[in-house]
Structure formats: C-alpha cells, structure tokens
Amino acid sequence: MILFVLAGCTSATEGQQSDNPKELELLFNFAARSLDPNVDSSYVPLRAGITETLVHLNDDTLKLEPWLAESWESEDGQEWIIQLKKGVTFQNGNPMDGKAVKASLERSIKDNVAIKNALRIATIEADGLQLTIKTISPFPEFPSELVHPNTSIIDVTEPDFINKPEGTGPFAVSSFIPGTAVDLVRYDGYWDGVAKLEAARFSFNEDANARSLALESGNADIVFRPEVQNLEILEALPGIKVESTSTFRVHQMTMNLERETMKDIHVRKAVDVLVNRQSIAETILKGHAEVAEGPFPSTFSFAPDYPEKLTGLEYAKDLLAQGGYEIKEGVMEKQGKPLVLTLLTYSARADLPLIAQVFQSDAKQLGIAVDIQQIEVPEEYMAANRDWDLATYSNLTAPRGDAGYYLNATYHPHGALNFSGADDAALTALIDELNKTVGQEARSAIAEEIALYVDEQVYNSFILHPNTLVAYNADKVENWVTSKSEYYMLTHTLDVK
Incomplete structure (x- = not known):
C-alpha cells in the first residue's frame, strides 16, 4: 500500500489518488530481472501495460490492427510507409513521433540480434509522424513482426531501461524489484483513454502451487497458470473464476542436432514415439490441452494433415534396432556404448518437469538412461551451451497469426x-521462399510443406498445445480477458468493482 501511495506522487499521474484506490495484483509465472522491453524474454513491459508496439494482434480474428501505427503500406513489400498516431506521448510527457520511434527501433535492432534478424531492416527514415522503412529484401509479412513485444516503442533518451522504461502504455513504472514485482501507477496522459485502475502490481512466482495459494489467501487477484492439480479447489472457492483458453503455444521436445546421438534419425524417431501425448494431456494437464501433431494447432490453415503417429515402447525399440542399438543386460547400447540422454527442463512451466519425468520413466524401460537437469532461463542456457541432447521447451508458434515467425525463428540457421x-539447406530454401510469398493461401501451402518436412526429419518432437489457464477473483476483477497470444494483460479497460 505504501508503494501505491508513493506512486500517486509520480509525474505519471496528473490527478490525486482516491481514499480507496482502484488497484489489483497479477501474479505471473516467470520472474523478470529486467524491464528492458527490447531484450527481456518475459515480455513483462508489454504484458504489464508499460509499453506498446506499432501493430496489435486481434486475438479473435488473428488480424493485424493499428496500435501506435495508424497505418502501413507498401507497393513492393520492401519499402514500407508507416503513419504514426497523433497525440501519443511517453509517460515522461515527451511526444512519440517519427524521430523517437526510429531511435527506439534502431536501439532494439542494435541490442537484440533476434529482433535484427526478424525485422531485416536496412534503413529507417523519419519525417514528422511518418516512417519510411526499407527491408534488406522483399518481406511481405514485415508488419506482423512489429507485433513482437521486443519491438516495443520507448523513449531512448531515458537511459534506465532495466528499471524504468518510459513507454506509451496506460501504466508507468513506480518501482521495480528484480525477480519480485513491478509496481505500476496510472498514466493520466494515456492516448487511448485513462485507465480504470489507479495502480497495479505485476508480481512473479515460478512456483505454480504458491501462485494458487496466493489467490486462495487473497494475496493476488489474478493468477497466471495456477497449479493444474488444484483447479478443482480453486473453482470451488466463492467468487473465484478459472478460465481455460486454447492458445498458440506448443510444448515440445527440442532436439540438439549438434550432438552425435541426436544426429541419428532413428534415435530422434525413437524419442518421438516414446512420448505418450494422450496420457500426458490427460494426467498432467488434466485435459486442458490438445495433443500436438506438429507445431501449429489444428485450427490454423497452415497446419497440415500428418501421417498417423505411432506411440509405444516396441516401436521405439524397433527404430533403435534399425540404428544399430540393442539391449544388453538391461542397457540400450550401440557398439558397447550405453545410450544416455541429457534432458533439460525448467520449473517456470510446472508441467514441463513432469513431462520430463514421464519420459525418463518410459525410456528407462528400454534401458535408456535419461539425466534430467533443471535450468532457470532456457533460452539463455540452450543458446550458450551444447552439453545437452533434449529439452522440454514451450514456445508460441503463431502469436501473429502467421507461420513465418516460428519457422524462421526455430529452423532458419540465423533464427533466434x-x-x-x-x-538444412532444403529447409532453409523453403523458409526463404515463404518469406518472399504474398497471400495467405500461398503462404499456408508453403508452411504446410515445411511443417511436413520437419515432421519427416523429426527435428523436434511436438507433445501438446496447452491451454492458457488463468484464475481470478471475479467478485473484484472486471473486464479481464485471457489472451490467446499471452501478450496483453494489464490493459486500460481492466477494472475492479
């Protein structure tokens, strides 16, 4: 409460706090140690309503919508004219104009290699509220990349990006405790109408059970991804509402193709058939998931019809036999060398360690030793280390309603x-062709071809599409929307009774 009162004295809020301020606390499942919106992988600045991007994704229609950009157009798919909204200011009062947006985008490109590769910008010119952006080559889907949270627009003249980025969103940073919480205060100069909440706290706890208990005790008003095993308990509590929404996410078994063991397609296929998707969906996710055949949910136009997938120990044993493996004295080996797999997992998504344990147990029945290692930040560890074979990983595959994001990021040699x-030269050529193709029907056809190729080569094993689970106090919270993209959480329309 002291933090909220102090927040009312900041320059972000023009009016005075009321005696009973409208405020709430959202408890998130990833701990952010930085609020730098251009490099932070937890996307807290966008989710907490601190920053915004040029383009917005409509979760219902999967269509791109203007946000900080009023419009965009291109005649050749390479030179883009972007008109910015009038009257938008940063939380420090400075105007958001072409010069400021240019500086922000150039900063994100400079500091984030993944964004540099995703945007492929050659030059940016600013004239008033107009931007002229040229991409390195024709890139018809360029606007969809401007939905990415790491392209959030900030005032780069304010240097404390880690603790207090100055964005254009409805909430400004009051204080930030890395790994614990960010306290927010309403920005009364917000361009799209003053937020209904006066203050909010976006806090972090990677323990799913602790998040559920926080909601039960009233220490949190909204909990992102509560403990699945406790959902019935939460649903039985007066006033608590649990929402389970299909999303664009996939839980997958990522394979390190640089490891000698995983270079063998027979081993990769054996790993794939060892994964009992239906059982995992029913027991670990309690039915709050769709069994995955590939990276994209079946509702997408670019999700192909896959060949029937086999599951079971005998199929895995036969595949390994084709690769020269055999069981001797209870140990799966090849030329006297036991098959040992190092499997990474992380606790921020509570179901992933459980999936890892189930896989470890099933593999053991074939004499395969699986060494499970817990890591904290999967993106950082997997990018910096090659001492692992497999990793349970969760990824948004189509957060902009197009297949290009995931396919470029995951399978292109320069993908983030x-x-x-x-x-794979053949795979890279298909992705490059996709990047030049205009029109959703034509793009979907190429995306299907890529997805089938990835499935044939078993470059990753796709387990399930988990629902987004959110539980909140419906007696207090109003206008909460469980976003399929998981990008938009604290909005200017969110309210309390």
Whole structure:
C-alpha cells in the first residue's frame, strides 16, 4: 500500500489518488530481472501495460490492427510507409513521433540480434509522424513482426531501461524489484483513454502451487497458470473464476542436432514415439490441452494433415534396432556404448518437469538412461551451451497469426530460437521462399510443406498445445480477458468493482 501511495506522487499521474484506490495484483509465472522491453524474454513491459508496439494482434480474428501505427503500406513489400498516431506521448510527457520511434527501433535492432534478424531492416527514415522503412529484401509479412513485444516503442533518451522504461502504455513504472514485482501507477496522459485502475502490481512466482495459494489467501487477484492439480479447489472457492483458453503455444521436445546421438534419425524417431501425448494431456494437464501433431494447432490453415503417429515402447525399440542399438543386460547400447540422454527442463512451466519425468520413466524401460537437469532461463542456457541432447521447451508458434515467425525463428540457421542448431539447406530454401510469398493461401501451402518436412526429419518432437489457464477473483476483477497470444494483460479497460 505504501508503494501505491508513493506512486500517486509520480509525474505519471496528473490527478490525486482516491481514499480507496482502484488497484489489483497479477501474479505471473516467470520472474523478470529486467524491464528492458527490447531484450527481456518475459515480455513483462508489454504484458504489464508499460509499453506498446506499432501493430496489435486481434486475438479473435488473428488480424493485424493499428496500435501506435495508424497505418502501413507498401507497393513492393520492401519499402514500407508507416503513419504514426497523433497525440501519443511517453509517460515522461515527451511526444512519440517519427524521430523517437526510429531511435527506439534502431536501439532494439542494435541490442537484440533476434529482433535484427526478424525485422531485416536496412534503413529507417523519419519525417514528422511518418516512417519510411526499407527491408534488406522483399518481406511481405514485415508488419506482423512489429507485433513482437521486443519491438516495443520507448523513449531512448531515458537511459534506465532495466528499471524504468518510459513507454506509451496506460501504466508507468513506480518501482521495480528484480525477480519480485513491478509496481505500476496510472498514466493520466494515456492516448487511448485513462485507465480504470489507479495502480497495479505485476508480481512473479515460478512456483505454480504458491501462485494458487496466493489467490486462495487473497494475496493476488489474478493468477497466471495456477497449479493444474488444484483447479478443482480453486473453482470451488466463492467468487473465484478459472478460465481455460486454447492458445498458440506448443510444448515440445527440442532436439540438439549438434550432438552425435541426436544426429541419428532413428534415435530422434525413437524419442518421438516414446512420448505418450494422450496420457500426458490427460494426467498432467488434466485435459486442458490438445495433443500436438506438429507445431501449429489444428485450427490454423497452415497446419497440415500428418501421417498417423505411432506411440509405444516396441516401436521405439524397433527404430533403435534399425540404428544399430540393442539391449544388453538391461542397457540400450550401440557398439558397447550405453545410450544416455541429457534432458533439460525448467520449473517456470510446472508441467514441463513432469513431462520430463514421464519420459525418463518410459525410456528407462528400454534401458535408456535419461539425466534430467533443471535450468532457470532456457533460452539463455540452450543458446550458450551444447552439453545437452533434449529439452522440454514451450514456445508460441503463431502469436501473429502467421507461420513465418516460428519457422524462421526455430529452423532458419540465423533464427533466434534455433536451439537445435538446424542447418538444412532444403529447409532453409523453403523458409526463404515463404518469406518472399504474398497471400495467405500461398503462404499456408508453403508452411504446410515445411511443417511436413520437419515432421519427416523429426527435428523436434511436438507433445501438446496447452491451454492458457488463468484464475481470478471475479467478485473484484472486471473486464479481464485471457489472451490467446499471452501478450496483453494489464490493459486500460481492466477494472475492479
């Protein structure tokens, strides 16, 4: 409460706090140690309503919508004219104009290699509220990349990006305790109408059970991804509402293709058939998931019809036999060398360690030793280390309603999420063709071809599409929307009774 009162004295809020301020606390499942919106992988600045991007994704229609950009157009897919909204200011009162946006985008490109590779910007020119952006080559889907949270627009003249970025969103940073919480205060100069909440706290706890207990005790008003095993308990509490929404996410078994063991397609296929997707969805996720055949949920136009997937120990044993493996004295080995797999997992998504344990147990029945290692930040570890074979990983595959994001990031040699080390000339050529193609029907056809190729080569094993689970106090919270993209959380319309 002291933090909220102090927040009312900041320059972000023009009016005075009321005696009973409208405020709430959202408890998130990833701990942010930085609020730098251009490099932070937890996307807290966007989710907490501190920053905004040029383009917005409509979760219902999967269509791109203007946000800080009023419009965009291109005649050749390479030179883009972007008109910015009038009257938008940063939380420090400075105007958001072409010069400021240019500086912000150039800063994100400079400091984030993944964004540099995703945007492929050659030059940016600013004239008043107009930007002229040229990409390195024709890039018809360029606007969809401007939805990415790491392209959030900030005032780069304010240097404390880690603790207090100055964005254009409805809430300004009051204080930030890395790994614990960010306290927010309403920005009364917000361009799209003053937020209904006067203050909010976006806090972090990677323990799913602790998040559930926080809601039960009233220490949190909204909890992102509560403990699945406790959902019935939460649903039985007076006033508590649990929402389970299909999303664009996939839980997958990422394979390190640079490891000698995983270079063998027979081993990769054996790993894939060892994963009992239906059982995992029913027991670990309690039915709050769709069994995955590939990276994209079946509702997308670019999700192909896959060949029937086999599951079971005998199929895995046969595949390994084709690769020269055999069981001797209860140990799966090849030329006297036991098959041992190092499997990474992380606790911020509570179901992933459980999936790892189930896989470890099933593999043990075939004499395969699986060494599970817990890591904290999967993106950082997998990018910097190659001492692992497999990793349970969760990824948004189509957060902009198009297949290009995931396929480029995951399978292109320069992809930001290419932790497998995939470098397949045929696959890269297909992705490059996709990047030049205009029209959703034509793009979907190429995306299907890529997805089928990835499935044939078993470059990753796709387990399930988990629902987004959110529980909140419906007696207090109003206008909460569980976003499929998981990008938009604390909005200017969110309210309390």
